[in-house]
Amino acid sequence: MKNRSLVSIDDFTTDEILRILDLAGEFEKTPSQPLLNGKVIGTLFFEPSTRTRLSFESAVSRLGGRIIGFSDVSNSSVSKGETLNDTIRTVSNYCDLIVMRHHIEGSARFAGEIAGIPVINAGDGANQHPSQTLLDLYSIRKTQGSLENLNIFMVGDLKYGRTVHSLVMAMSRWNATFNFISPDELKMPDEIKMYLDNLGLKYYEHSDFTRIISKADIIYMTRVQRERFPDPVEYEKVKNIYVLKNAMLGNTKESMKILHPLPRVNEIARDVDTNPKAYYFEQALNGVYTRQAIICSLLGIK
Ligand code: CP
Numbered sequence: 001m002k003n004r005s006l007v008s009i010d011d012f013t014t015d016e017i018l019r020i021l022d023l024a025g026e027f028e029k030t031p032s033q034p035l036l037n038g039k040v041i042g043t044l045f046f047e048p049s050t051r052t053r054l055s056f057e058s059a060v061s062r063l064g065g066r067i068i069g070f071s072d073v074s075n076s077s078v079s080k081g082e083t084l085n086d087t088i089r090t091v092s093n094y095c096d097l098i099v100m101r102h103h104i105e106g107s108a109r110f111a112g113e114i115a116g117i118p119v120i121n122a123g124d125g126a127n128q129h130p131s132q133t134l135l136d137l138y139s140i141r142k143t144q145g146s147l148e149n150l151n152i153f154m155v156g157d158l159k160y161g162r163t164v165h166s167l168v169m170a171m172s173r174w175n176a177t178f179n180f181i182s183p184d185e186l187k188m189p190d191e192i193k194m195y196l197d198n199l200g201l202k203y204y205e206h207s208d209f210t211r212i213i214s215k216a217d218i219i220y221m222t223r224v225q226r227e228r229f230p231d232p233v234e235y236e237k238v239k240n241i242y243v244l245k246n247a248m249l250g251n252t253k254e255s256m257k258i259l260h261p262l263p264r265v266n267e268i269a270r271d272v273d274t275n276p277k278a279y280y281f282e283q284a285l286n287g288v289y290t291r292q293a294i295i296c297s298l299l300g301i302k
Contacts, residue, residue: 001020002300020293021141032062033062036296037064040068041068046073046101047123050263051284053122059295060295063295068091092114092116095117096299120294126228134294135287135290136283143257144217151218152216155209155267156242157182158188159187159188161225163261164188176201178196180204185234214253217253219259220259221280223267240266246275249272258277260283
């Protein structure tokens with residue numbers, strides 16, 4: 001994996017993904033060790049972030065590396081009209097690896113092609129969020145004991161939610177069954193369903209999941225992505241369409257876990273937080289170990 005970029009989850013083979021998950025497990029045991037001494041990591045966030053940026057920065061800091069970058073384009077020369085090309089070509093001279101979030105789909109692929117150093121896609125528009133996927137896989141394997149043959153429920157904004165697009169592609173390697181729960185306006189895109197069709201994998205689409213919730217191994221809730229709606233009126237119509245409440249969880253499997261990439265708005269009621277099936281804050285913590293594993297793998301650091 002040395003010197004490669006992580007732009008799409010499909011950039012890595014199944015063996016490579018499993019090696020990253022195993023390495024993340026090692027980092028969970030020992031998160032602070034001086035493996036990145038002398039390394040500089042650039043974090044370029046053209047869109048807001050809490051977890052992704054701070055867990056990357058925590059991951060690097062705990063390994064003794066240094067961080068440069070910006071979390072607000074108004075503090076960078078992007079605000080003066082600098083192109084993505086010029087920003088990447090410049091910043092790649094200053095660091096060993098770039099972590100980038102950008103609103104344009106395909107921007108991370110472009111950056112990876114011109115940077116000359118590894119680029120990690122920290123989310124490109126509604127397209128992909130592969131480091132989130134790796135921490136999701138880590139969380140699923142840790143809680144379920146295996147990635148094989150799981151019944152994955154994905155709920156909410158399946159159209160604009162990049163985390164579910166990446167996660168479907170990843171989980172398809174382990175014979176998952178998918179239940180996609182969304183309103184008509186926010187259905188899983190056809191290209192993702194075609195991806196599953198080509199692999200012969202089963203998926204089902206629903207507008208409600210209360211009657212089938214007992215079958216879920218993982219319920220992956222998502223936020224309705226207000227910032228990606230062309231029309232705010234359309235957002236208002238669907239913004240609170242699914243709210244997972246504690247009272248709905250009585251008839252669920254003992255081993256079932258609720259994941260959410262976060263941030264949450266209203267889609268998980270606060271009374272779920274204390275249910276042992278709620279796993280989203282631990283999931284966010286797993287992001288530190290997984291991102292330590294990704295960075296070390298791409299920099300070829302053992
Ligand atoms: N999961 C995730 O991408 O969260 P942030 O937007 O806070 O980085």
